[in-house]
Amino acid sequence: MFSKACEYGIRASIYIALQSLESRRVSLKEIAEEINSPVAFTAKILQLLSKNNIVDSVKGAHGGFEISRTQIDKLKLSEIVNAIDGNTIYEGCGLGLKECNAEKPCPVHDKFVSIRNDLRQMLENTSLYEMTTGLEMGVTFLKR
C-alpha cells in the first residue's frame, strides 16, 4: 500500500504528536527506538516531513521534533502520505495507464473508483490527533 518511507513517516508523526500533547520534544534517536525504524533513514524522512511543514524541527542541543497542538488537530493522514508518497494511491490508474478516466477508462476503472474514493476519504478524514488517542491507553501500538 504505502512505501516503507511512508509507513515510518506516519508512525513517526503519530509518536511525535503523542509526545507533543504532553509538551515533550523528542529526538530522532528516541523516535526511531519507539517506532522501531532505522535511525538514519528515519532522519531523512523527518527532514522531508519538516520541509513539508508536517513536523517542526529544532536544531542544536535540546533540539528535536515536535508538532503544535493546532497542527495535531488539523493535520490529516492524507497530508502525511502526500508529502512522502504523493497521491498515486488514490489518483492514477489501477492498471498503470497514464490516460485513464471516465471517458477513456481501463477495464477496471469503475471498480477501482469507489475503493479509491473510500481510501481517499478515509485518509482525508483521519486526523493526527485521532491516531494518538488509543496509544495513551495502551489500546493501539506503534511497534512490532
Next chain:
Amino acid sequence: MFSKACEYGIRASIYIALQSLESRRVSLKEIAEEINSPVAFTAKILQLLSKNNIVDSVKGAHGGFEISRTQIDKLKLSEIVNAIDGNTIYEGCGLGLKECNAEKPCPVHDKFVSIRNDLRQMLENTSLYEMTTGLEMGVTFLKR
C-alpha cells in the same frame, strides 16, 4: 497499489482472454504491443502466469498464449494479483507492523480493515471475462 509487473500481468491476461474468445492464440510480441509494455519483461511475467496456470503457453512455431473459455469465466482478478504480488495488498498492516490484529492493532487498523475488505471482495468478485466485455465495443482500453 500493484507492482508494475502486476499491472502488466493483468493487462496481458485481459488481452489474451479477449483474443481467446475469438479463438486467436497470441504471441508475446503482439501482447506487448497491444498493452504497451516492455517485451522481455512481459515475457517473464507471462512465464510466471503460465506456471500459475493463469494462462496456457504453447511453444514452437505458431505458438503463443491463450486461455480456455472455462478459465476465462472462472478466473478472478484476485488470482492474477496473487500470482504476481501475493496477498500483501489486502493482508498485512497499513503501517508495516508485523504483528497487527484486532488484539494488538496499529492506530489505523480499524480504518484500514473495511477498505482492504472492500478491495479483496472486489478482486475476488471480478472475473476475467467481465474485464474483457468493454474492450470489444471500444468502451474500455488497455493502452495509453
Next chain:
DNA sequence: TTTAAATCGGATAGTTTTGTCCTATTAATA
C-alpha cells in the same frame, strides 16, 4: 568561549524491482 547534543545534508552502499540480452528448446512446415 568551549563543549556537547542535536538536526541537516551530501555521498555512498545494499537490496529490490524493472528491464534487457542471448542461448536453448520446442514445434510447425517447407
Next chain:
DNA sequence: TATTAATAGGACAAAACTATCCGATTTAAA
C-alpha cells in the same frame, strides 16, 4: 530433414527504494 517462428530460462544491467556514514551546522549550557 532443415528452417523458421515461437516460448523458456539464465545472466546481466539499470533504476528505484531502502539504508548507512560522516562531516557541517546549529544551539544550549557548562
